[in-house]
Amino acid sequence: MTGQSAPALTTPAFTTPALIDSHCHLVFRNFEHDLEDVIQRWRQAGVVSLLHACVEPAEIPAIRALADRIPELRYSVGVHPLDTEHWQDDTPAVLRAAAQADGRVVAIGELGLDSFRATNLQVQLDILRPQLDLAVELDLPVIIHCRDAAEPMLAELRARQSEGRCPRGVMHCWGGTPEEMEGFLELGLLISFSGTVTFAKAEATHACARQVPADRYLVETDCPFLAPVPRRGKRNEPSFVASVAERMAVLRGETLTEVAACSTANAVGLFRLPVTSIPQCV
Template sequence: MLVDSHCHLTDEKFEPDRLALLERARAAGVSCFLVIGATGAFAHNDKALALARQHADVFAVVGIHPHDVQTITAETYARLRALARQPKVVGLGETGLDFYYEHAPREDQRRHFRAFIRLAQELDLPLSMHVRDAYAEAAQLLREEGGGHLRGVMHCFTGTAQEAQTLLDLGLYISLSGIVTFKSAQALREVARELPLERMLVETDCPFLAPVPYRGRRNEPAYVVEVARTLAQLKDCPLGTLAEATSHNARTLFRLPG
């Protein structure tokens, strides 16, 4: 059974068939869903928790995406603290640095990433991190603020082997998405091949980044099986072994039941 460690199920694209897609995923072998509340407006955090409360196998991760940090106020952190203490909330995120799109000034992103690292330590919750074109700087901030005692995962990893090793040295997990199945992602597949299985997670990041053979469609949690299948081929291990290991890793990191 697989854990989709990063999915945006509160996205409006899922309004017509949210319950049906959960059933499709369960039938495909997905046993747990981590729903990311950082999906634009703050209200998505509340929606993620509401969805988690409705389903035993759904859990919420709450936060503010790096694209949206200019919307953050002191009240935002107070609301996040309150949400994060609720049962069924298992992590903070996604947070981090995005220097590719730069929808928010870099200094604002840095300041709020630091704040999230501190909040994660205060609440003893893992971070789900989004980093693009900023792995070295993110690692430096994690060293400065985390002090070697931080739990977290770099979601949708697309970096180099050296960047992966830096994250592993910080004690972090690395999550692979549908990108690893893309024809253009040979370099990422070579990195994934060498990642230690005990530090690997899988995700869809749906509704984005549908894996081959569904590329171009709306992504959904059932398709995480294709991510796992590709990684199992790269690691030269049975799909069941890959699924068991990545699910164990997700349950350990996020302290999920079962």
């Protein structure tokens, strides 16, 4: 890749385990007035790196400006399946140029399929496919949004795998079944758990959290959405990823230190994050 390089980040000594929020959205108005406080809270909570997801190209300048301001922030470029109206003929070129211009772009997305809030599946596929192609071209992982659409997503990715064109990546904000999860794991994808894993009735997500291999999961907030228990219904923020990791530890019968070490190492590996001095997942 060309363009601005991403300097290495040295993890300070924290009394809490080092964590990575692998999916967040900060370019929202509800962060305008207290972002500095939000930044201090995630640093105090041991969050050493964040990945800011992009939902459409108009966001890219604002996300880039945040990365200029926040050294531990990396980001993706892409178009969300619920934002198909923002797709233009030149969008692939716009995304390619943005990714090649800045070494802090570490993924393509947030892309995917959503049959829960939309019925235009073919339109979604039409903008999904060139983004998957771009990820393969640039050797970047994808961040996949998949809601009530596991079957068509698996079909698309399996066809690509048979042709050697399936990118690496992560199923973000996982809410599927263990059987669906196995399908995506077989494709080499990672599974990311958000605040929904703390919800009492999210039994399928709990089962997935117990079953996912130690080297195949991430933790995220998807903030400002889906604040974890005990802050459910409030604005979510990156420091709350600690609550996600704590719930994962309970479900897996592990310590918070173990979950933090594995999820952090997995995020560093997938996104090639320039974070040093992190614990090893064993």
